Every structure is written in C-alpha cells, then in structure tokens.
Amino acid sequence: MKIDPNSPADLSAQIAKAIRDAIMSGDLLVDERLPSEAELSEQFDVSRPTVREALKRLGAQSLIRTQRGATGGAFVNRLRFEDAYGQQITTSTLLLSMNDVSFGTACEARYALERSCATLASERRTADHLATMRAETHRQSQPGLTDEAFCASDVAFHRALVDAAGNPVISYQLAGAVEAMQPLMNMITFSARSRETIVGLHSQIADALEQRDGAAVDMHLSALADYTNTLAQSIIDARQAAKANN
Template sequence: MSDNWKSSLPASRPLSTDISDQIAMRIATGDLMADDRLPSEAELAVQFDCSRATVREALKRLAARNLIRTKRGHSGGAFVNHLTFDAAVEAHVATSTLLLSMNAVDFETAAEARFALERACADLACANHEPADLHDMKKAVDALSARCDDIAFCAADVAFHRAFVDAAHNPVLSYQLAGAVEGMQPLMNMITYPDRDRQEITRNYRRLANAVRARDGSEARLVLAELEALTIALFHRGQARRGRV
C-alpha cells in the first residue's frame, strides 16, 4: 500500500470521507484484495497526517459500505471484505447520488450520461426481455397513471426504469445504470417535478414499454432520446422560472 495517498486528496470535503474514498479506490483497482489487512489506525493517521479519530471515522464509512470488516484482539484490525454484487451496487448508487446532490456533476451532463447508458440497454432489453420484465414495466406504468403523491410517483418512476434496464439481462449494464436510475433519477425528479407533466411522462413510458414488447430497438432508442430532451428542457424551464438563467 502506497504511503503517498495524501497528495491526491481534494480539500473540499471532510478528510474522513476522502480517506475512505481513497481506500475504496484501492480496493476497486485490486491494490487491496479480499482478506487483506489494512494498516493500523496509527499507521493510517501518519500516512494521511491526521488524527486517529479521523481515520476511525473513515473506517466506519468503509464498513457502512460493506467494503471492510473489523476484528478485535491480537490478530485483529480492519480487513477487506469479499465484495458482493449487491454491495457494489449499493456503493455505486450512494456515490452517484453524492455526485449530483453536491453539484460535482451538473444536471445536463448527468442527464446525457444517464440516457446514453439507458439507450445502450435498448436493443438488449428488446431482445432478451422475459414476461416478468414486461409485467414489472406495466405495473410501474399503472402506478404512474394512478392518482398518487410525488413520493409514490417518484418510486414508480424509478421502478419503471429499473425494470427496463433489468430487461436487458446484462449484470454489467445493470450495475452501471444502478447509480443513474436509483441515485440520480430521484434527484432529477426533485429538481424537475414543479414543471413536469405526469401524463406526458406516463405516455412516453407506455411507448417505451410497448417498444420493448414489440422488440423494436429503434423505437425504444427514439423514446429515450425524447425523454432526455424533455428532462433537460424541464430543468432549464425551472431554472428560468427561478431566475437562474
């Protein structure tokens, strides 16, 4: 493990967060493998030139993300966990949410990336979907069509996109889209909800579900492109209404 971590840390966030992110990156890149023991709190405090309390908080963050486990006793310490797919998705969603909520990525850039990734699922979803996937999309559209509050609408919105992505039956795409759908979509809804037309959104989702059912990848990509343009237009409309443009 390198002793030269501190030089690459940004100063805009709490140091404990940046330390945990640096260690998480070492795990993700394979510099730290499952069951490897991390340096002691004292050693990490020296490496990062910080207090042991700061290191302890960083380790708590890693444990909360299921990236490490701690063991007491003479042979104890902090050890890298065997990372499961579900844990990786959870961490990915949390990071994506932070990126947008902290304005580390602007809205339009996030929307472009998210819909580009969803369009990458279109042909696979049309080719690989199963009856259960169509059922899940229809269930979400039905929920969107019902009278419901914003929280329930957002939940159904996320459920629809999750069902569409999962219809591709490609775990790599599902992982990549988890942050966009489950992390970014709720935040995008919060930003655009005063200006959105529920009927228009529901109508487009029904078109997308029908395209998947008909195995029409071109139509699916077209609907997603229209949804991207609508989402960005709603954002700019809200910005103008609030006098920010």
C-alpha cells in the first residue's frame, strides 16, 4: 500500500481511499484485521493522528470497526443491511431537505418504487406482515392521534408492505424513499376527513394483500399516491392563497 505524495493533499482522505479500495476489491476480507495504527503510520509514512483520521472516515461508513486491547485493532466490518438502513435514511432525508425537492417529486418516487413491490408482496406476505399493517391501520383511525404519530404509523405501514416483498435488497433500497418522506408528510395537517380516506385505502391495500391480489394492491397504491398528491397540492394552494391575502 502506497499513496501519492504529490496529490492534492489531505493525506487522511488518500489513506482512507486506499483502504476502502482494498476492501472493495477483496484484498481485505470481512473480519480481517488491519495493521495497527502504528504499523499503518509506518507503511504510509504518516503520523498516527493522520492514520486515525482515515480510520474514523471508514468507521463512519461502517466499513471497519475498532476494538481496544491486546488483540484489538481495526477490522473489516461485515456491512449489515440494518447498518446500511440508517445511513440510507440519513442521506435520503438530507437530500430531500437540502435540495428543495418538491413534495410531488418525492411522493412520485416513493409510490412508483413502492408499487414495484405489489406483486412480490402479494405472493410472499406472511401473517406477520399483514398483522403489522392491520395494527397500524387501526392506530391511524384512533381520534386523538397527532399528525406526527399518524405519519409515523403511515411509515410503519408502508415499511411492512415493502418488507412483505421478502427481498432484503428491495427493503434496503426503499428504506430511504419511504422514511425520508416523513419530514415532508409531517408538514401536512391531516383533517379527520383525509385521514379517513387514507385509512380506507390502507385497509383496501391490506385486504388485497390478504387475498394475494397483486393487481389490486397496485391499483389501491396508485389511488393512494394520487390522493396524497392531491391532498398536498390543495394544502400548498391554500397556504399560498392565505399568503396572498396577507
């Protein structure tokens, strides 16, 4: 392992890249121990703090884990789906909030991707998935619920739907699309009427899933997408009108 000394500086970034490449190319295997920080600083001919900064970078991406003590050190981490979920959600949420993505665009993405689970979910859904969806639907119909709790339950419902497709890769990819919508949804005030409509559609989706009717799931999801979008649009319009009046 060597690094380019006349590169645009930032040694720790270069070292992180070198190690990351070694992991991605398979030179470093899962659970393999990296050289100690002292050895790495010799190999790369930099100081230990610089090596440490590089290792922290990799740690932030869950590529390595560290352990103190005699047999400790930095180890190549087996990246688990659960670890990746969190990062995916963080990144997706920030992407939406920092790039003024419109509600419509985010909503379109979420439902378009989610609809791709309809067939698989109707084939593979278990009683567990269905029970979760029923429970969340029921919670959503309770009167005293805050808008935040309603949205959180909405996310839980849709995650169950996605998980019902029984494909961890899909679940991972959609975690971001589904969860990142919550901050946007939280900005909407749901009337009793609109909640009722959404709960109704959720029930229909659950029913269709129970009967393993993929086409119906898809149809109701599509209806839900349309309704959510219309609802958001009317709220945005109302706010703009109120703004114009002031």
